[in-house]
Amino acid sequence: MAPPPPPLAEEIIEEILIRFPPDDPASLLGAALVCKPWCRLVCSPVFRHRFTEFHRRTTPPPVLGFFCCVSKPRSASKDIHFIPTSPSFRRLPHAIMPNWRAVDALHGRVLFCDMDTSVDELLRLIPPTAPPPFVWSLSPQSMGSPMPASTHRSSTRGECQSSPYSSPRVSAYPEDALLA
Amino acid sequence: MAAPESGDGNNGAARMVTLISSDNTRFEVEAAAASLSQTLQLTILDGGGGGGDGIPLPNVDSATLSKVLEYCIKHAPAAANGGAPNATAVDRAELERFDNEFVNIDQSVLYSLIMAAHNLEIEGLQSLVAKKVADMIKGKSPMEIRRTLGFPDPTPEEQAEMNAHMLEYGWAYE
Incomplete structure (x- = not known):
């Protein structure tokens, strides 16, 4: 019986994980749960930066899915549906909450408004644990209301240079009163 | 007037170096192939590995070293051309085919190979x-x-x- 192989050096693990497909971030999540050293590696800013840079050189940023606003027949209310385009998201729990409405996108994150609760519980970020590059295509048409140009452009970037919500643009939305 | 045709500075035979695996097997290869290893490159540039000396590689066994050198010998000509910018499509396709077959090997060999490639x-x-x-x-x-990579069972x-994590993030695997 052959002895178990010696553990791979962290640099080797990094070289392997950095080659995971960027359009299937759930596979990196699986790797992060293998053991604590892998989790530390995948969660480290250095790894995330390298992962982004590595794939940016070879492939355009992937679109993982988009949000679609669907009007209900004979009703003024609308449902927000998440349409996945990546195998990682056959179902995205937060995005299908009927009382949540996606109102903005910035630096690859999506801002939700919980229509049933108070201002204090207004902000939700998804996905909180996923590594970049995270790109959500959020077109003006799909939201049913105009998107600020700066926000739409930002949503195609894979990396945050500053706080994602340093200057949210909300003036175009009917939910202004809630967001103020 | 005309430059001598044979004036390429070489005597015709490529320089050879000797590498010695951890189990004391000696491998004689062209210096250009061994120089694909950044670790060995400096030693070879300094004139090491020639004659009867050989360069000992205590972390690489003979089976792995043989495989590593198979890769180096195949890729050395392209590397000598600076990444082969003027290589033909046929050459590139041939290297790609070689690479695909090269890694189609037993997992334990793959494991040794990646450690050797890292060390060298x-x-x-x-x-x-x-x-x-x-x-x-x-x-x-x-x-x-964990099973694929031969990790011991988790504590x-x-x-x-x-x-606990699977409870929280299990949706990613549904």
Whole structure:
């Protein structure tokens, strides 16, 4: 019986994980749960930066899915549906909450408004644990209301240079009163 | 007037170096092939590895070294051309075919190979094997990845932690 192989050096693990497909971030999540050293590696800013840079050189940023606003027949209310385009998201729990409405996108994150609760519980970020590059295509048409140009452009970037919500643009939305 | 046709500065025979594996097997290869290893390159430039001396590689056994050198010999001509910018499509396709077959090997060999490529700093080989291993484990659950890579079973503590995470993030595997 052959002895178990010696553990791979962290640099080797990094070289392997950095080659995971960027359009299937759930596979990196699986790797992060293998053991604590892998989790530390995948969660480290250095790894995330390298992962982004590595794939940016070879492939355009992937679109993982988009949000679609669907009007209900004979009703003024609308449902927000998440349409996945990546195998990682056959179902995205937060995005299908009927009382949540996606109102903005910035630096690859999506801002939700919980229509049933108070201002204090207004902000939700998804996905909180996923590594970049995270790109959500959020077109003006799909939201049913105009998107600020700066926000739409930002949503195609894979990396945050500053706080994602340093200057949210909300003036175009009917939910202004809630967001103020 | 005309320059001498044979004035390429070489005597015709490529310089050879000797590498010695951890189990004392000697491998004689062209210096250009061995120089794909950043680790060996400086030693070879300094004139090491020639004659009867040989360069000892205590971390690489003969089976692995033989495989590593197979890669180096195949890739040395392209590397000598500075990444082969003027290589023909046929050459590139041939190297690609070679690479695909090269990593189609037993997992334990793959494991030794990636460690050797890392120790010897052979960038192309490390990249090739890392891609193969990534393809083998991507999309698998944490337990499947552990089994694939021959990790020991998780301790009860680790298992409890993984279960807790799976409860929270299990939707990613549905």
